[in-house]
Amino acid sequence: MKLEKPYLIFVGDAHDELAAKTSFGVVDWCPDDCVGQFRLPGCAADMKLPDLSMEEAHQRGVRTVVIGVANRGGVIPDSWIKPLAEALRKGLSIANGLHTPLDSIPEIAEAAKTSSGQLIEIRKPVGIDHIATGKPRGGHRLLTVGTDCSVGKMYTALALTKEMQQRGMDADFRATGQTGIFIEGAGVPVDAVIADFISGSVEKLCPAADSEHWDVIEGQGSLHHPSFAGVSLGLLHGAQPDVLVLCHEPTRTNMRGLPDRPIPDIVEAMEMNLEAASIVQPNVKFVGMSVNTKHVQNSERESLLKSMEDRYQLPCEDPFLTGGKSIVNQLN
Amino acid sequence: MKLEKPYLIFVGDAHDELAAKTSFGVVDWCPDDCVGQFRLPGCAADMKLPDLSMEEAHQRGVRTVVIGVANRGGVIPDSWIKPLAEALRKGLSIANGLHTPLDSIPEIAEAAKTSSGQLIEIRKPVGIDHIATGKPRGGHRLLTVGTDCSVGKMYTALALTKEMQQRGMDADFRATGQTGIFIEGAGVPVDAVIADFISGSVEKLCPAADSEHWDVIEGQGSLHHPSFAGVSLGLLHGAQPDVLVLCHEPTRTNMRGLPDRPIPDIVEAMEMNLEAASIVQPNVKFVGMSVNTKHVQNSERESLLKSMEDRYQLPCEDPFLTGGKSIVNQLN
Numbered sequence: 001m002k003l004e005k006p007y008l009i010f011v012g013d014a015h016d017e018l019a020a021k022t023s024f025g026v027v028d029w030c031p032d033d034c035v036g037q038f039r040l041p042g043c044a045a046d047m048k049l050p051d052l053s054m055e056e057a058h059q060r061g062v063r064t065v066v067i068g069v070a071n072r073g074g075v076i077p078d079s080w081i082k083p084l085a086e087a088l089r090k091g092l093s094i095a096n097g098l099h100t101p102l103d104s105i106p107e108i109a110e111a112a113k114t115s116s117g118q119l120i121e122i123r124k125p126v127g128i129d130h131i132a133t134g135k136p137r138g139g140h141r142l143l144t145v146g147t148d149c150s151v152g153k154m155y156t157a158l159a160l161t162k163e164m165q166q167r168g169m170d171a172d173f174r175a176t177g178q179t180g181i182f183i184e185g186a187g188v189p190v191d192a193v194i195a196d197f198i199s200g201s202v203e204k205l206c207p208a209a210d211s212e213h214w215d216v217i218e219g220q221g222s223l224h225h226p227s228f229a230g231v232s233l234g235l236l237h238g239a240q241p242d243v244l245v246l247c248h249e250p251t252r253t254n255m256r257g258l259p260d261r262p263i264p265d266i267v268e269a270m271e272m273n274l275e276a277a278s279i280v281q282p283n284v285k286f287v288g289m290s291v292n293t294k295h296v297q298n299s300e301r302e303s304l305l306k307s308m309e310d311r312y313q314l315p316c317e318d319p320f321l322t323g324g325k326s327i328v329n330q331l332n
Numbered sequence: 333m334k335l336e337k338p339y340l341i342f343v344g345d346a347h348d349e350l351a352a353k354t355s356f357g358v359v360d361w362c363p364d365d366c367v368g369q370f371r372l373p374g375c376a377a378d379m380k381l382p383d384l385s386m387e388e389a390h391q392r393g394v395r396t397v398v399i400g401v402a403n404r405g406g407v408i409p410d411s412w413i414k415p416l417a418e419a420l421r422k423g424l425s426i427a428n429g430l431h432t433p434l435d436s437i438p439e440i441a442e443a444a445k446t447s448s449g450q451l452i453e454i455r456k457p458v459g460i461d462h463i464a465t466g467k468p469r470g471g472h473r474l475l476t477v478g479t480d481c482s483v484g485k486m487y488t489a490l491a492l493t494k495e496m497q498q499r500g501m502d503a504d505f506r507a508t509g510q511t512g513i514f515i516e517g518a519g520v521p522v523d524a525v526i527a528d529f530i531s532g533s534v535e536k537l538c539p540a541a542d543s544e545h546w547d548v549i550e551g552q553g554s555l556h557h558p559s560f561a562g563v564s565l566g567l568l569h570g571a572q573p574d575v576l577v578l579c580h581e582p583t584r585t586n587m588r589g590l591p592d593r594p595i596p597d598i599v600e601a602m603e604m605n606l607e608a609a610s611i612v613q614p615n616v617k618f619v620g621m622s623v624n625t626k627h628v629q630n631s632e633r634e635s636l637l638k639s640m641e642d643r644y645q646l647p648c649e650d651p652f653l654t655g656g657k658s659i660v661n662q663l664n
Contacts, residue, residue, distance in 0.1 A: 125457050125526050131559050131589070132558055132559045132560075133589075133590060134558025134559065134590065134593065135590075190527060191526075191527050191528040192526055192527065192528070193526070193527050194457050194523075194524055194525070194526065194527070195522060195523050195524065195525045195526070195527055195530050195562065195563045195566065196524070196559075196560060196563060198562040198563075199558060199559060199560070199561070199562060223565075223608075224611060226464055226466025226531060226569040226611055226612050227463050227465065227528075227531060228464075228531070229531070229565050229566065229569055229608075229611075230527065230530040230531060230562040230563060230564075230565045230566025230569070231527045231528060231562060233555075233561050233562045233565045234527065234561065234562025234563070235562070237558040237561055237562070257463075257465075258465060258466065258467075260467065261466065272607065272608075275604065275607075276555075276561075276604075279556060279561075280558050
């Protein structure tokens with residue numbers, strides 16, 4: 001899966017900023033690839049990008065409209081149809097990460113037929129392909145894993161990749177979710193892969209490489225999350241990581257979407273990941289912890305990170321704020 | 333997914349008995365539902381059922397033709413097309429567990445349009461559905477897990493279900509693979525489910541039940557098999573088993589399809605399954621080991637099982653030979 005840049009970010013009629021989470025992720029991590037935004041009346045989110053019509057986007061060289069807003073109930077609202085069909089008529093591609101495929105809407109499907117642009121369905125089930133072998137392969141691989149879903153595994157992988165590249169290391173970010181794919185312009189939507197091929201799709205995403213090369217792989221879910229742990233384990237085996245970074249949100253009390261289920265103990269989460277990963281990489285180890293301090297008061301951040309470092313004997317950092325230097329230091 | 337019985341077993345041009353493994357499984361476990369077989373010239377497998385034409389099958393009340401043969405390279409041979417189209421014209425349904433969908437063949441798709449029978453694609457990807465919650469639910473659940481793929485998890489689950497039903501226990505077999513689905517006439521093809529929904533599909537397959545009820549769930553793969561462990565873990569969490577039975581093939585030296593990878597240690601395999609299952613069922617335990625002695629000499633079988641019982645302190649039995657009584661004894 002490969003997307004053409006630059007992008008127009010379709011924020012649509014996002015009813016709040018959370019609904020536009022994907023838009024913010026793309027703008028945060030590839031601002032130079034985002035030429036403008038498209039917003040409908042009533043849109044409650046603002047990317048601080050120029051508001052462009054499809055015609056203006058076309059004139060400014062946009063190649064792909066990225067749908068960066070989550071809709072309610074998986075339905076594409078009527079108000080989106082006209083501008084998206086217009087984008088196709090202007091020759092733009094549309095990248096859609098929603099579960100509803102765009103070609104299920106007749107007016108959009110019709111416009112796509114004669115367009116030089118493409119409908120790219122990020123979440124379209126990925127079918128029969130490579131069966132994982134688990135065979136040892138060259139190159140280094142870092143995987144971000146989590147105590148829960150949505151704790152910052154993608155942001156961590158992106159921040160670490162950036163830090164590594166700034167140091168002149170040969171490093172690539174490998175996207176496994178829709179926002180990551182929009183940012184990188186390529187990747188595998190692991191949650192949409194047919195079950196038998198989860199690990200295989202990740203083996204293909206980060207194949208054997210030179211001995212100095214690093215793939216920094218975006219993790220998904222958590223081995224402790226009973227809704228999605230199968231995805232997390234398949235990804236872990238396919239990634240064959242030599243190093244892991246644990247991502248954790250210290251203010252969260254229960255696992256995402258499961259009010260009765262507490263967040264797992266950090267040591268237990270690390271042990272379970274090491275045990276599972278050691279099947280494909282016996283020397284796997286943790287090199288640090290990425291602590292998402294978004295909801296921690298500024299005055300408490302430093303002492304929290306210090307106390308976690310003392311307790312777990314690993315660099316603990318919020319890479320989104322400070323770049324992950326202490327973690328990357330461990331890779332030499 | 334629900335299949336109408338009785339069946340005609342389509343053995344086609346199976347080039348050896350292994351290619352007809354699915355046919356043997358169905359005939360072994362639901363002989364009364366199998367009215368006949370359909371074989372093409374050169375077929376090297378025999379189910380010892382009457383050879384019937386599609387017309388004869390129709391006259392004898394067959395409702396569904398079950399494709400019980402694996403083809404080479406996933407292609408439907410030309411020689412199958414005429415008889416399968418004929419089956420549809422006679423109003424029979426066809427259940428297909430191959431990866432190639434039957435309606436990709438124009439002559440079969442055409443015949444299906446006007447048939448009162450249906451094309452049932454067992455391996456068709458199962459899409460967006462229930463997201464697992466992992467919430468505790470009523471009823472008892474037994475899951476068969478394995479040290480490897482293809483060690484007898486389905487046969488074990490079927491044998492234990494039969495033994496439990498003979499004792500008057502309220503027990504249902506829950507199928508998770510194509511042969512199991514043919515046998516039971518219902519189930520979920522877990523290997524074909526979209527990754528995000530693996531656990532959810534199994535939660536739906538074996539929902540909350542009465543306190544005396546047992547679901548006996550067919551396991552898939554192995555937590556130690558790097559090609560498919562994500563499927564195995566998602567299934568384990570969705571099944572929320574209170575008891576596990578470990579299935580093992582004692583003569584196997586390497587994991588299926590992976591010549592360089594040895595079979596895991598039995599104790600390690602049990603510990604990994606218990607640890608993972610305890611996330612959804614803290615009191616989970618092993619109640620026995622199902623030892624597949626197909627390749628063990630008759631003279632050595634008894635001493636092997638005895639030595640394993642002594643070593644692992646669990647009933648060790650080959651349920652296909654002796655019904656699994658010692659394992660079922662542990663359920664009271």
